[in-house]
Amino acid sequence: MPTNRTNIRTGIETCSISPGHGTAFVSCAGLLLFLAEVAWAGEPGLNLDAPPRATQKPYSPADGQTVEITPPPFLWVPAGRDSKYVLQVSRSDSFDAPDTRTFSGLRRSVYVPAQSLPAGQWFWRYGVETDRGTRFGRARPFTVPADARPFPFPNWDEAVQRIPRQRPRLFFAGPRLEQVRQWARGELKPALDSLVAACEREVGKELVAEPGFRPRGPDSGPWAVNVMRTTRPPMDVMERCALAYLVTGNDRLGHEAKRRLQHFFSWDPEGPTSFFAYDEPPMWMMMRGTRAYDWTCELFTTAEREAIEANMKVRAEQFLKHLQRLPFESSPYNSHAGRLPGFLGECALSFIHEWPEARDWLEYATLLYYTSYPAWGGDDGGWQEGPGYWGAYMQFALHFVTALRHATGVDLMQKPFFRNTPYYGLYTATPYHQHSPFGDGQTGSPRGLGQVMYVFSTLAQDPYARWHAQEAGATIGADALSLAAYAPALSARSPAELPGARSFPAVGLASFHTALGDKDRxxxxxxxxxxxxxxxxxxxxxxxxxxxxxxxxxxxxxxxxxxxxxxxxxxxxxxxxxxxxxxxxxxxxxxxxxxxxxRLTGFQSAESGSESGSSAERADRSPASLRSGYDYAEGExxxxxxxxxxxxxxxxxxxxxxxxxxxxxxxxxxxxxxxxxxxxxxxxxxxxxxxxxxxxxxxxxxxxxxxxxxxxxxxxxxxxxxxxxxxxxxxxxxxxxxxxxxxxxxxxxxxxxxxxxxxxxxxxxPKVELLQGTGAVGVRLTDADGAQDTIGFRTDQEAQTVTCGGIEIAGRVLALGKDKNGRPVRRLAHPGPPPHEASRR
The missing domain is CATH 2.70.98.70 (Beta-galactosidase; Chain A, domain 5)
Incomplete structure (x- = not known):
């Protein structure tokens, strides 16, 4: 990351900009455009505005996008590993407006300004610095709405100053630790007593030996599973013992955590547990070990600290090397790599005042969260890999999100993905469901997501996420994350009042519920x-x-x-x-x-207030009316x-x-x-x-x-x-x-x-009747009292209109519901105008 620090200059004021972001200027009209006008015909190997490969992040903001935050993150397709970029943001698509903002000297193909953009239409483009000047790509329009949430990149001078010099620095800095200790003596005493008892049973147990190198061939998978199953549990105990020591002062458990830290961090970081040999043991070791060391550091001598920290630094550098090799900011589609920004960020927070490079690591990890994270979802909050992996990877991410907020005040929960993703859990993995499709681990119960939902409920102050956690029976207080997020004042609220349907188009999911939150209905x-x-x-x-x-x-x-x-x-x-x-x-x-x-090619819900239905029917937004409408999903x-x-x-x-x-x-x-x-x-x-x-x-x-x-x-x-x-x-x-x-x-x-x-x-x-119309097929559903629903689907893609069951429509799908007296009570047309009765010829 560049670390040059400068100012943004305007004709009116000078305002400081976050370091590590390159040099930034706001130009008067046309002042900097000469860079774009230099003759660069025939510039070798430069491909601006190249379409992203399947394994690359798309351009963002997308053409015509209305963003949720200001400033939005800017992402573009890299022009090459050694490229230096210029980003321009302007009110004018010719970039000659007085308030055009230019950010130069950028070494990465992502950027987040340190100042918000006012509401209105904007344009952005990126350029590449060459020997002949800067060559710019095309302008891309986007809109900042009036209600966009401010989410500028942090001022790291100020953020780092907030991180305490004394430990602990992770999760329980300052007065939070004393508050947690009070809870441990009061309302959380049963949970902490259980934690201490479980840790006491582990004291002195023989520890797993350093594994050998991973074999190749058919034995590789079973070998890897065995290594995970034998190394993860004792590393988990390492963190739990350290937490019990921090909260209760139990010296015996503190020294047990120390024993385990010294054992695991005696393993050769360039040997079988190198990240590049087999990534699971070092990731788990650093995840648990960084926290355990922060909480027990006072128990180590200077020589012992030097030994532990040298090992940790090598492993953290391996994480950084892997992220930069991808590079994660443009090509993050490697499942395990999705853990690394958070692990690197936690390590940087822990050693921010001891290791000079920790500041750059923290800035880089945070930049990845602002821009490219996550690989497997979009702003709508959906997740490609299924609820099981969503729960695991949100656990990894939320540790960093929580630790960063507690230590620096930087709130990653303002990111649209993090604000919306609890609803992915709520709609697709409701606690009373029997399984968790779609993705690996789908046979698991959604109840296992309760703790993640509890943390989300605190960070977003979301009562519906708190409801999920309570219904799932989440255990709170016996682990670091739930202790850090403990907020008993927030009350749960049933999601029954939420819309019954929701879509997550970035991952192609559509969810319908008839009575969300009510298992019996x-x-x-x-x-x-x-x-x-x-x-x-x-x-x-x-x-x-x-x-x-x-x-x-x-x-x-x-x-x-x-x-x-x-x-x-x-x-x-x-x-x-x-x-x-x-x-x-x-x-x-x-x-x-x-x-x-x-891809999800269509979605409509009864609550969406679609174009179908009479004005009187559209005006009726009562719960009974909404719950008795139609939902629609379409996929290709x-x-x-x-x-x-x-x-x-x-x-x-x-x-x-x-x-x-x-x-x-x-x-x-x-x-x-x-x-x-x-x-x-x-x-x-x-x-x-x-x-x-x-x-x-x-x-x-x-x-x-x-x-x-x-x-x-x-x-x-x-x-x-x-x-x-x-x-x-x-x-x-x-x-x-x-x-x-x-x-x-x-x-x-x-x-x-x-x-x-x-x-x-x-x-x-209801009675079901097949309907075969003109250019359409469908069904008629007839209740015992005579109420009917006619639902038809177009089969003739060329005809201007088709008919089914006496109803004409110009779109792809129609539905018309009538009560027992033949009065229309619900309608659906997708896409196009509402269905109407076909003329009787």
Missing amino acids: DISFLMRSSPYGGVSHGHADQNAYAIEAFGRGLAIATGYYPWYGSPHHDQWTRATRAVNSVLVDGQGQVARRWEAGG AAPAYAGRLERFRRHVVHARPGIFVMFDDLRAAEPSRFQWLLHAYNRIEVVPASQVLRVVNAPAAMDVQLLLPKQVEISQTNRYEPEPEPLARRWENTWHLTASTTVPAHRTQFLAVMLVHRQGQESVL
Whole structure:
């Protein structure tokens, strides 16, 4: 990072700028534009405005984006490792406005100004410094709204001065430690007593020896799992003993933490536990060890400190080297690397007053959080790798977010991702759900996310996140993070008042709930069609869905995670055949290929106030009205099939509460047979002489009426191929149903109605009728009292309008609900104008 410190100069004032950010100027009109006008025809090897590769971060702000924070982070595609950049931000797309801001001497392809931008339209561009001057790329417009949150890059002179010179510096600096000690003697005494008792049982135990080098070949995976399972627990105890010593003063536990620190940091940092030999042990060692050392430093002699710190510094430098090699700011799509900015940042905070390089490390780690973090999500808060990995990686991140805020006052929770991501947990991994799709670790219970949600609730003062933590039964007070975030004054609030549907388009997720927060009434639907595809800990599950009701899984994602790339994991868990999607001639989507992704092409919720419905109906925003509307999601997954499909558009209309009408429009490059998949915990009943499928997981049940194609071959099995390896520990078979077309064809359509209900209440389900209109197909749902819903899907993509069930529409999907008297009560049209009655000719 550059560390030159200078001033921003204007004709009116001089204002200081954060160090480490390069040289910045605000020019008078046209003063600096001569740099851009220098003749550089034929400049070798310079490619400005290059499209980002799949493994590179896109330009940000994007063209026309309305940002949430000011200033926004600026990201561009690198021009080369040794390039020096210039960034310009202006009110004018010609960059000749008086308030044009120019930042020069930048060594990285990301930048965050130290001053906010006023509301209004802005333009930005980047340039590369050459021997002939600066060559600029094109202007990109963006808008700063009036309510944008200020989020300038920190002034590090001021931030570092706030970090205390005395220890502890991590989490419990200053008066926070005394407050925690008071809680430990009072309301948190049971949790701390439990922590101390657990630590006492570990005192003096033999410690695991330094592992050897990782083998190659088929033994590599099991070996790595064994190393993690044998080295992580004693390192966890190291941190817990140090925490117990810090809070309670238990000297015996302090010395146990010291014993473990000296043992683990005697391992050769250039040997088998080097980051570049096998990254898991050194990352865990530094994560736990940095904190434990900060809290027990007073127990070490000068010579002992020198030995520990020398080892730590080598390991921290390895983290930095790996981040810079990628480089993380433009190419962060390496799962394990996502932990390193936080680990490096914590280490920098701990040694900020001892190691001169720690300041640059802290600035760099924070810059990555401001700009490129996370790799696996966007501003909407979604996460590519599934709730299991989200929970783990948020634990890693929140330690740094919390430590940085406590020590310096720099609040990373202002970042849109961090403010929105608790709702990813709330909507996709509600505490009473039975499993956690989609991604590795999906068989785990969402209750394991409770502690992360507690920390989010404190940092964001979010009562809905606190509700999740309470419902999950999160244990608070026996670990550093929850102690640091302990805030008993915040009350939980049920999410029942939140919208029932939410989307996370950056990762292609759409979530519907009928009664979010109420286990006994809630029916949920989750669909995924991710632009990331099946890379990293994501799966080849584009256009897959899952359904849960009353806390029980009905349509589920299957497969276990013995270790990354195990035969079961590779051939089943992350394969399309493990989820509720579609195969083509028995073949699924391509896993672990960047271009083999999907995307969420449509989303609409009853609460969104869409264009459909009369003005009177749109004005009725009562809870009863909103809960009885329609939700809609649409995904396209054809690119995931490596050329076998030209189209796989999945449409889902949720007729609240708990009826899902799904239409799949498939077109293959060659005549093919298509397999429609359904997975469940229990055997699926196939009603004889029909295409009705019944799923029961008491007290929940679901009838699936597969209306199209009219003839399919149905089979099911409860076997995995291959079975999970023994390292998966306890595992259970699930059931896997296939409904296959019988004749090869270029095109086919599946139309299914999922009727979710409480077991024993089948009599209240509506009658389902197939509708085949002009250029559209659909269903009519008729309740016992005569109320009806007509839901149709366009099949003719060329016609200006199509009709289905007597309703005309110009868009792709229509839905019209009428009460028993024939009065319209709910409407949906996507996209386009509301549906209306077709003229009777």
